[in-house]
Amino acid sequence: MASEGRDGERWAIMSKPSARSRLADSAFALFDERGYEQTTVDDIAERAGLGRTTFFRHYRSKEDVIFPDHDRLLDLIRDRLATSSHRTALVAVSDAVRLVLLHYLDEGDLARRRYALTSKVSALRDREIASVARYQRLFREFIADWMGDSAQSASLRAELMSAAVVAAHNHVLRRWLRGETTDAVAEVDEAMRDVLALFPAADSPATGAGTTVVAFRTGQDIDALLPSLRRLVEGGTEH
Amino acid sequence: MASEGRDGERWAIMSKPSARSRLADSAFALFDERGYEQTTVDDIAERAGLGRTTFFRHYRSKEDVIFPDHDRLLDLIRDRLATSSHRTALVAVSDAVRLVLLHYLDEGDLARRRYALTSKVSALRDREIASVARYQRLFREFIADWMGDSAQSASLRAELMSAAVVAAHNHVLRRWLRGETTDAVAEVDEAMRDVLALFPAADSPATGAGTTVVAFRTGQDIDALLPSLRRLVEGGTEH
């Protein structure tokens, strides 16, 4: 009931574009010309040939015209996680986060214009960060639920995993936004492999058997390694 | 030059508390009574027996009265990193992030009241998240600079490390804010050890010798482990 908007070319062939898209176009044009803060909602509506009221009917706020899809994406990710059947929570999440990346890629140039704006206007950057934090929260809760275990170490693990997945995504996304790569999909695959490799596969439920290899480099500070060693042992035969 | 405020009991013994602290007290009291959005800046100033103008002279915004110390903390962290002499960037950062935790602990009950507010008001939660993101960004840049290497893998590594440190910090902080622990300092030490253990010590420059132990559990999906294996081998004798 919340996602009716998003007029995907409903006006068929050759008709004046919808009010919504006209507003978005006007907004971005004005932001480019005068900057974000120097543009009022009145300006946007006027250029679009519409009233101020109509603007707020289509976008909840001035910022919202730049980030119109986050809510929809969040729902999409929720669904994906709910229906996902991966062997580990981490894999499920690293799969789900691709939806975000793909959405940006799909936006193409628009995403890059938004990036140019968020780079200059801190209020917009903060807004974007808050949105991403919502994804991360979703991931964290999913992983925590998935692991079931309510111990602190499990909770910390969920926090670290969700943070790592989001960080890897951000890394690749930023590279793509800056034009430092054209094959973001391949890079995110690689990055996610790195993330998976970070975490011993202890988030899969009770893996009884399996090969156990051990590989550490420790010039010192063995204390630092104790927690992870302990964790590995826990999954093994005995304490 | 930017951090003059923060009147730390300059009024010696028995005198009316400063305007700044009276404003903060009034604000929190009203937020508790009516809620954040139901409280106007006029209300706050009036209860403090001051004018609206004075409020904005002491706090840049209505939100700022709840988060007055982030800028100062950010500077503090910057200094700490700049003057830190740790063996690895990750250790330096995980040390620096303690400043944030300690600051919250020092605030005591005030931090918990703020947490109660941010839990209810999404605008405040977003604001807090944005502040934390600034710390994370600082960490990321520090680690990236420290590693020097401008390869993508190094950049991703910096991103993952800073995210992990912040995630671990958040985990412990939240536990403390919820009253789930009283010894947050010990827990953050433990959590940071976990984080250190996540990353092979490849961010320290050319560690030639050292014990090398290996610890993997792999019932499957060897592909996922390849990257980290490769990284370990790189640091070793030969390819």
Added chain:
DNA sequence: CACTGTGACGGTACGCAGTACCATTCAGGA
């Protein structure tokens, strides 16, 4: 004591975001 600077405070006015409410227009169906 008078003069003067300075810093903290109060008041007024303004711009703009966002909300509430009502009026208008237009298309399509009974």
Added chain:
DNA sequence: TCCTGAATGGTACTGCGTACCGTCACAGTG
């Protein structure tokens, strides 16, 4: 023709944040 509903426009209001100016207390200086 009339009615209905959806999209739009207009007006007015609240509240945040800023700019500007005036006032007052208090220091130092002659």
